[in-house]
Amino acid sequence: MNTMPERPTAASQQQQSQRPHAVVIGSGFGGLAAAVRLGARGFRVTVLERCDLPGGRARVFRQDGFTFDAGPTIITVPALFDELWALAGRNFADEIELRAVDPFYEIHFHDGAVFEYTGDPARMRAQIAKFEPRDVAAYDRFIASSKAACKIGFEDHGHVGFHRWETMARMVPEMLMQQAYRSVASLVGSYFRHPQLRTVFSFHPLLIGGNPYSVSSIYCLVNYLERAWGVHFAMGGTGALIKGLVSLVEGQGNSVRLNADVAEITVQGRRATGVRLHNGEVITADLVVSNADSTHTYKKLLPGLARRKWTDRKIDRARQSMGLFVWYFGTKRRYENVAHHTMVLGPRYKGLLTDIFHKHKLAEDFSLYLHRPTATDPSLAPEGCDAFYVLSPVPHLDSGTDWAIQAEPYRRAIAAHLSATVLPGLEDEVISSRIMTPEEFKTELLATKGAAFGLEPLISQTGYFRPHNKSEELDNLFLVGAGTHPGAGVPGVLSSARVLDEVVPHVSAFI
Ligand SMILES: Cc1cc2nc3c(=O)[nH]c(=O)nc-3n(C[C@H](O)[C@H](O)[C@H](O)COP(=O)(O)OP(=O)(O)OC[C@H]3O[C@@H](n4cnc5c(N)ncnc54)[C@H](O)[C@@H]3O)c2cc1C
Incomplete structure (x- = not known):
């Protein structure tokens, strides 16, 4: 440098x-x-x-x-x-x-059900059928809609300046056709009837800081981005x-x-x-x-x-996106059965999102994204070990949470939950640990309100x-x-x- x-x-x-x-x-x-x-x-x-x-x-x-x-x-x-x-x-x-990651995500529901999310239409239909056979036919229609959203929101306008209002005005007819006035959750709900499938196909805006119940359905474009270009790991x-x-x-x-x-x-x-x-x-x-x-x-x-x-x-x-609590940890053993990307979902979906985005309240339950990069690249940890991070969407700093006090109990609750679900015995395996809360997003990266996504x-x-x-x-x-x-x-x-x-x-x- x-x-x-x-x-x-x-x-x-x-x-x-x-x-x-x-x-x-x-x-x-x-x-x-x-x-x-x-x-x-x-x-x-x-x-x-x-x-x-x-x-x-x-x-x-x-x-x-x-x-x-x-x-x-x-x-x-x-x-x-x-x-x-x-x-x-x-x-x-x-x-x-x-390197292409397959499956893209393994989604673990609170009741033990697991959805393997991939970019392969046949495998996706088989996964959907496990939950609700009547929803299988909806998949292709949903992807077609997501493809149209991707064309409008990403391919045609993602790299175009929006400093002139005419640019936005020109998009309006297409946005209306695409039902952009609906939320992602609402649009997904119009395709799939099973509540867990509605979660599977609507969580993507969270990856960019949006509440699926508030952001425009145009953000269904993320589903198509992944399907068309794949999910990769460097x-x-x-x-x-x-x-x-x-x-x-x-x-x-x-x-x-x-x-x-x-x-x-x-x-x-x-x-x-x-x-x-x-x-x-x-x-x-x-x-x-x-x-x-x-x-x-x-x-x-x-x-x-x-x-x-x-x-x-x-x-x-202005409304800032949510915050994130991230726990980076290394274990002295490998968890061979854990996928590269795993979602460990809690009992609530809409209610938890309301706590995070609207009530700005740190809830006792959580939904987690678990990253195990060593599933693809073992060189990121000492031999025989695994590197992980787990992130939990939390409210930004308007919640008034005192992270200096809350961080450790919150981390322990997450560790206990992972131990009880996908990482048995975790508490005894951790040999490296570090956390990042919305407070660090604010003090280190100067993120307004500690929001993770602007x-x-x-x-x-x-x-x-x-x-x-x-x-x-x-x-x-x-x-x-x-x-x-x-x-x-x-x-x-x-x-x-x-x-x-x-x-x-x-x-x-x-x-
Ligand atoms: C935990 C987490 C997981 C994510 N996962 C994914 C994912 O899997 N896939 C994906 O596509 N996106 C993901 N995202 C989102 C993605 O990482 C971000 O949207 C993106 O990296 C932000 O890039 P940026 O260009 O806005 O810059 P930032 O990464 O926000 O960097 C801005 C830089 O500006 C510096 N800076 C600020 N003020 C000053 C100053 N006054 N002087 C000098 N420097 C300054 C900061 O220190 C910082 O380094 C994730 C985000 C987080 C937090």
Whole structure:
């Protein structure tokens, strides 16, 4: 990191410093992808990351011989990575092995029923038949609807700027046809009658911070994304993708600076001119891209600016996504029968989601996602051991939960539940442990209210109504990442960086 091209000549140094300078605040997937794209277009790029590791929500914790990916584990739409590598003149497949995960998920219900979720239509029909034979015919119709949603929401508009209201207006007829005014849960309920199948096909918005009972049915697109492009795991862990992106940035002659905490975006008139770090260093730039949470960018990084749209009042009233409690742990044995991705669902679905998203109440029951990367890549743990993380969706910090007190009892309750279900004897097997609560999301990643996925993907906070990729407040300020269009999740934030190709002027405009 912080490397420059090998032995630069005086001429190449001069050429480099004459290129317009782009500063990217934050090294999440969105920030790194933005850096690669701007680098490919001829900008000199400096990525500034406040943490001592790159990756943001996708950074990597290493301890006791275990490698724990902090966040994303489900990688889909590999073409988005192929494209970034190609832009840097390299071949993704030569450097990173993505392995297809099968099944995508094993979903364990409270009553002991198990659904094996795959991308294979015949196997899916067989799984559905186990629960409700009359629902089998609904699967193909649901996937057709999910495919149409994917075309509208991802393929046609995921990488298009929504800074003009006409873009959204043009979508309205298609959105109506697609019944986008209904929630995911409502649409899924119109296809499947069995309550557990309704859960199986509606939980996906939770992967991007949305409540299936509130978000638009357009988010059924996630089901099709997985079906069409598969669910993959990067060998070496998701961190291998972050490491690869950093090496692309550096290979373009640009840099990723860690421990570089931006205090404010400097402004002249209504133009971003660079950034000032907390240590007082000022870095001038021709354009600034913020990959920090969008609401944090506006509320905290532009302190002196009279904001026209993203005022404190509007930000305080905006709905943030849920928080996550994540327990990373290593065991001294392997649990060979546990799948790579397992959902361990509690007794309640809608009620639990209401507690999390609306009542902001930490419930006593939970539904869990268990990640066992060593099912695919044993190198992530010492020999004979397993690396895991388990995450529980919880309310963001409006809940008033004192995590300094609650975290350990909550972790113990989760451990006991896993021990009683999919990981027998767990308490005696744990040899490495670390937790992350919404509090750390706030203090380390500067996530507003400790929310794990930025603004909740409600229709009132989507597209034109979400903070734009081309800032509404300042010239030469651009936003990427979960809190801007199109939204959270790795495909979403990589797509937000694609929007820069449209909204950032050609490099010659800055010379
Ligand atoms: C536990 C978990 C599991 C997930 N699982 C999946 C999954 O399986 N698949 C999937 O597709 N998605 C998943 N997601 C969602 C996905 O990880 C995120 O939406 C995505 O990684 C966010 O990327 P981003 O570009 O918005 O940047 P972030 O990861 O949010 O990074 C922003 C960076 O900006 C830095 N920053 C902020 N302010 C400043 C400042 N002032 N100065 C300098 N730096 C600053 C932060 O430190 C951070 O590093 C998961 C998320 C979590 C939390």
